[in-house]
């Protein structure tokens with residue numbers, strides 16, 4: 012659904028102001044969550060048809076669940092790979108891919124594991140929660156690309172040592188990769204503008220990144236149809252879908268060039 016003319020007019024001021032910020036900015040950071048992929052057809056976690064409303068994370072997304080029943084966990088990830096392999100990046104992903112080339116310093120930090128940012132053309136992506144198209148050997152810790160769907164072997168095994176492979180994603184109770192996380196904090200606290208797009212801003216440490224940006228004096232822009240715990244800290248809260256709002260901001264930004 013497109014924004015009606017009335018809504019557009021109400022938001023026009025904010026959209027123009029955000030485009031104005033971007034026009035002057037050299038260092039821009041964007042944090043994305045599952046909401047940016049919702050318009051591509053991938054379910055979010057906590058929305059109406061969200062994954063965590065249908066499944067228990069404890070049964071499927073913890074190291075204990077994998078130890079208990081690796082085949083069950085892999086069936087679920089195989090099913091999710093199926094959903095993700097059938098969809099395409101949407102205009103929101105595409106605008107962010109363009110912005111990587113537009114700004115002198117542009118950081119794309121995502122909590123998503125779906126790989127859609129890369130398919131949209133982004134190259135430099137900090138994937139805080141890993142990537143569903145990568146597998147990791149539970150014995151040797153090696154990480155390998157794997158785009159097979161459906162998987163030919165469940166649970167899959169390491170081609171070199173036959174140990175179990177796991178999805179290269181972060182599960183509940185596991186720490187994030189510290190190099191990635193430190194980079195994300197550095198980029199967030201040194202940017203001039205940070206966008207928080209399509210995330211409920213509930214899961215830390217990712218949810219702390221916009222706060223770190225705000226504390227360091229960056230302008231924070233939230234794009235989300237709903238309010239979140241971040242909304243009261245944001246300088247601009249653009250209520251709507253990422254696939255509609257990002258292209259509108261991009262249009263205003265490009266008009267000035």
Ligand code: OAD
Pocket residue numbers: 043044045046047049050055056057058061072122123140181182183208209210211212213214234235236237239251252253254
């Ligand atoms: P959530 O499901 O918690 O939040 C999705 C957010 O996207 C909500 O605030 C929605 O209002 C918003 N949203 C929905 N449609 C949108 C659209 N078209 N445009 C913009 N926003 C939209 O998902 P995340 O915030 O990504 O972690 O969840 C964070 C982490 O929690 C995930 O990475 C995952 C999960 O447990 C792990 O698996 C480690």
